[in-house]
Amino acid sequence: MSKSISGFSKMSKSQKIDWIVETFFKNYEETANQILKQYLNSDTKLQQLHDEFIENTITNYYLPFGIAPNFLINNKLYAIPMAIEESSVVAAASNAAKFWLDRGGFKAEVISTTKVGQVHFNYNGDFKTLETFFQDIKPKLLLDAKPITKNMEKRGGGIINIELRNKTKDLENYYQLHATFETLDAMGANFINSCLEQFAKTLKHEAKHYNGFTKNNSIVDIIMSILSNYVPECVVRAEVSCEVDNLSQGNISGEEFVSKFIQAVKIAEIETYRAVTHNKGIMNGVDAVILATGNDFRAIEAGVHAYASKDGTYSSLTHATIEDGIFKFWIEIPLAIGTVGGLTNLHPLVRLAFRLLGKPNAKELMEIVAVAGLAQNFAALRSLTTTGIQQGHMKMHLMNILNQFGANAVEKEKLVTFFKSNPISHNAVVEAIENLRKNNKSD
Numbered sequence: 001m002s003k004s005i006s007g008f009s010k011m012s013k014s015q016k017i018d019w020i021v022e023t024f025f026k027n028y029e030e031t032a033n034q035i036l037k038q039y040l041n042s043d044t045k046l047q048q049l050h051d052e053f054i055e056n057t058i059t060n061y062y063l064p065f066g067i068a069p070n071f072l073i074n075n076k077l078y079a080i081p082m083a084i085e086e087s088s089v090v091a092a093a094s095n096a097a098k099f100w101l102d103r104g105g106f107k108a109e110v111i112s113t114t115k116v117g118q119v120h121f122n123y124n125g126d127f128k129t130l131e132t133f134f135q136d137i138k139p140k141l142l143l144d145a146k147p148i149t150k151n152m153e154k155r156g157g158g159i160i161n162i163e164l165r166n167k168t169k170d171l172e173n174y175y176q177l178h179a180t181f182e183t184l185d186a187m188g189a190n191f192i193n194s195c196l197e198q199f200a201k202t203l204k205h206e207a208k209h210y211n212g213f214t215k216n217n218s219i220v221d222i223i224m225s226i227l228s229n230y231v232p233e234c235v236v237r238a239e240v241s242c243e244v245d246n247l248s249q250g251n252i253s254g255e256e257f258v259s260k261f262i263q264a265v266k267i268a269e270i271e272t273y274r275a276v277t278h279n280k281g282i283m284n285g286v287d288a289v290i291l292a293t294g295n296d297f298r299a300i301e302a303g304v305h306a307y308a309s310k311d312g313t314y315s316s317l318t319h320a321t322i323e324d325g326i327f328k329f330w331i332e333i334p335l336a337i338g339t340v341g342g343l344t345n346l347h348p349l350v351r352l353a354f355r356l357l358g359k360p361n362a363k364e365l366m367e368i369v370a371v372a373g374l375a376q377n378f379a380a381l382r383s384l385t386t387t388g389i390q391q392g393h394m395k396m397h398l399m400n401i402l403n404q405f406g407a408n409a410v411e412k413e414k415l416v417t418f419f420k421s422n423p424i425s426h427n428a429v430v431e432a433i434e435n436l437r438k439n440n441k442s443d
């Protein structure tokens with residue numbers, strides 16, 4: 001059978017599954033069919049909701065939804081929901097939360113909330129005329145967008161400013177309307193894109209009739225209108241601090257611990273290979289909360305990593321100092337997120353996550369997410385500079401290996417106990433399962 005198809009989106013879900021199974025799973029039909037169907041929800045309303053999030057849904061893809069309790073943020077306690085598959089992340093977050101709970105908790109503060117969108121266009125005339133034209137039509141750009149902005153304005157948000165930017169040094173004939181927005185508790189993508197498309201319409205229409213252009217045969221040609229996921233002015237800061245003496249770990253003194261920890265941060269500040277992994281660890285925490293709260297993790301990832309390179313080289317998102325015997329560790333990240341609209345009102349688990357967090361507004365959620373990132377980085381650096389990362393990772397990974405080998409409940413219990421006092425590696429676990437099974441057979 002040919003592997004291309006037309007009209008796929010028009011088929012029913014079971015027709016789609018049949019086609020996929022027949023076309024791609026020869027001699028494996030029954031298993032493929034069963035796997036795809038076992039993830040479907042028997043609650044038809046809930047399933048329909050998920051079906052309609054995207055096109056061509058054939059089943060659901062589960063991720064674990066876990067909780068990291070004991071996060072004290074600005075003197076308020078949170079249990080943070082995290083959706084993630086990586087085995088050690090929730091455990092690490094919970095550890096860091098508990099560690100800082102005993103040391104005053106986390107402080108977080110939103111620094112700015114400005115979002116950005118651009119109308120990209122070409123223009124082949126002189127800049128002075130374009131500038132005069134832009135100043136002339138700026139009130140009209142704002143006025144024409146009023147039907148879109150009036151509700152947002154009532155709530156205290158809206159368009160902050162529109163600037164004309166000359167980019168012809170970098171690209172011939174290229175200009176922008178660079179617009180800034182305050183979208184309050186909404187992530188704001190639809191609002192911003194609707195405003196931008198209206199700006200583009202007004203710009204095109206006004207340019208057609210503008211004397212300065214027609215007499216010189218200058219043309220304004222719209223290329224595209226879209227929000228930017230680079231939001232260096234939508235930034236939140238989270239921090240922990242305590243006396244150095246309060247940071248001793250087992251037989252490691254506070255001073256020794258902090259000295260290595262700060263060096264590890266400094267390495268990530270100047271060394272790209274390390275910075276990327278360091279920031280990846282931060283995003284383990286950030287993405288997990290972003291996903292659990294129904295926000296767009298791709299937008300967050302793109303914006304955060306661009307921010308990490310804002311000074312010309314890719315660098316650490318966290319920083320650490322000691323001053324007067326006080327250790328301070330902080331993060332500053334851009335987060336354009338929402339607590340209303342999109343999936344936030346639609347997905348039952350996301351709604352539950354918001355209830356669990358005490359129905360935060362967007363600023364509060366920015367603070368929680370930044371704290372999750374900082375906590376994750378603290379946990380990773382703490383392990384890396386003391387025991388090494390594998391001790392904790394392999395402990396969490398043990399269950400994955402046991403599941404991979406189909407260990408039953410009794411086997412799991414025995415092997416988890418065994419590996420409490422034995423070093424864990426993939427081979428060691430496989431060998432232990434085999435030994436256990438061999439012994440059971442011979443019993």
Ligand code: MEV
Binds near residue numbers: 086277281282
């Ligand atoms: C693994 O997911 C994350 C770490 O590699 C982060 C780091 O190295 O800082 C442990």
